[in-house]
Amino acid sequence: MTQYELDFNDYWRIIKKKRLIVILTAFMLTFFSLIFSILNKPTPVYQTSASLQIERSTSLTGLYMQSISWNYGDDLATRAAVIKSYSMIEKAAKSLGIIDSNMTSSEIKEDQSSVSAIERLKSRVTTEQEGFTNIINIKVKDYDPILTKDLANALAKIYQQENFKQKNAQIQNSLKSLKLQLDNAEKEYRNDLLRLQEYRKVHRFITIPEKSNRISVKLTENEENLEKIKSDIKQIDKILLRLQNNPDYLRFISLDLILNHQNVVLNGLQSQIDKIENQIIELSQYFTNEHPNIKTLIHQKKQTINNIISELKAFKNSLQELRLKDQQKWNSLNKDYESLPLQSIEIQNLEQEVETSRNIYQQLKINYLQSIVKQSDVIQEVFIIRPAFTPSSPINSTKIAPTTLAGMIIGIIFGIILA
Incomplete structure (x- = not known):
């Protein structure tokens, strides 16, 4: 039996003859693809970020504070963890009015709704070091673009303020410690001087x-x-x-x-x-x-x-x-x-003690006065270099058009096969 092979013209005549089937199939798959895309459209998630630059202090007090710190990279990692800590999120939530700003930390911990709100905000925040720089990015993801921006900026500002308070509180504590050392040194100096005077008085000793x-x-x-x-x-x-x-x-x-x-x-x-x-x-x-x-x-x-x-x-x-x-x-x-030689040795020892305690007292007094002068040189290490802006589009944008187009193409192909 002789076989007949179909060429392109034959296929085209068949498609034209049964074009209704092709069109109907393509339309139905396109329609179903559109409905599927709309029904499975995800809730839009917005993301924005604020960037902080961490500078090493160049003041004398700041350098002293950092001289006892560990590796700078570890320090940045620690700062990144602190920024998204519970206490920072709590302060940010208060500043944004999400929880009552008049509530204390103890009251907040006892209020389940406040704790849940803080935990929800905490889950939205991530922090990371930008490459090998001294910049920390605060990234916030949320369904509300306004909240995303406000939370990122609030965390950046609060951490800047808290770091400022902490560093300058260390200066105040150092001043208090130095003042205590100065008072003790002055007391020791006066006691040594009094012992020398008493020894001279008892022994009627001048030279x-x-x-x-x-x-x-x-x-x-x-x-x-x-x-x-x-x-x-x-x-x-x-x-x-x-x-x-x-x-x-x-x-x-x-x-x-x-x-x-x-x-x-x-x-x-x-x-x-x-x-x-x-x-x-x-x-x-x-x-x-x-x-x-x-x-x-x-x-x-x-x-x-x-x-x-x-x-x-x-x-x-x-x-x-x-x-x-x-x-x-x-x-x-x-x-x-x-006994004059022995008294001479004793008085020389007492005079040496007085001289030593006087030198210590004078040096501490100089350091204390210099610290008071430099107290105005406050430490500012954290700078907001990029504030967060309201995101214009979600990061999980829907793909209705591509899905619909793919459905239409599949419908055309399937319609041709049916025809």
């Missing part, structure tokens, strides 16, 4: 040469006094010995000239002896020793000599006590004189 001269003079004076006391004691012993052998010995001496330490009682008794002796001599010119007046005077003379002997013994005892006291004083002075 080594001055104290050495002063002690040397006192030692010399004390030694002279001791020699005078010893001499008087020897003279008293000699007088007592001679009075035992010759009661008239007092007629040939003068106690006020022999003794270095004057005794008013002895001088008075010797004057009394001289007076009695003169009276006896005067009466002896007219009477014998048996005369009652002469006997009375002789008796008075003996009694006065006995009083002189008793007074000499008492005076000797007082001189011995005085010698003991002066000897103790001499021992003390000599001990002080011998």
Whole structure:
């Protein structure tokens, strides 16, 4: 049987003949594709972003703060995490009026609706470092384009403010710490100075040469006094010995000239002896020793000599006590004189402590005054370089036209096949 092969003209005649089927099939698939696209149209999601530039502080205080921080890249990653933290989202929600701005953090945590609102906003926010730069992008996705813009800008502004407060609060804390160190250093300096002054006062210490001269003079004076006391004691012993052998010995001496330490009682008794002796001599010119007046005077003379002997013994005892006291004083002075080298070392140590504490105090005072002057140099590290704008189109735009066109093409092909 002979086979007949269809050419293009044959196919075209068939399509023209059954064009109604092709058109109807194409129309139906196009219509269904359009309906399908409309029914499956997604809710539009909008996205926008705000960008923050993180600068290293160039002030002296800022550099000090950063000198104890870790790697700069880690710092940016930490900042990115802080920006989308719960506390930042909470502050942003308050500024946008999503939750009551008068509520405290504790009250918000107890309010389930507020917590849900914050968690919903938090899920809309992502942060990331832009390449290897010092820029952090705050991206917000939401169904509301206005909220998307407002939330991104609010987070950027709030983080800038909070960072400013935190950094400058650190400056204030550093000033307080420095002031405390300054007060302690001043107290230590004054205590060291007081100890030095007390040591000088107790030891009557001005300088080594001055104290050495002063002690040397006192030692010399004390030694002279001791020699005078010893001499008087020897003279008293000699007088007592001679009075035992010759009661008239007092007629040939003068106690006020022999003794270095004057005794008013002895001088008075010797004057009394001289007076009695003169009276006896005067009466002896007219009477014998048996005369009652002469006997009375002789008796008075003996009694006065006995009083002189008793007074000499008492005076000797007082001189011995005085010698003991002066000897103790001499021992003390000599001990002080011998301890001068040790005192010199001690006072040098005290002076060194005063000098060290004074230097520390002065340096801290200079640092504190410089910090007060530089307090006006506030630290601003965060700058908003790109604010967020209201997105004009969603990121998940619907594809109604392409889907409908694809349905129409498929309908035409399927209609041709059916024809």
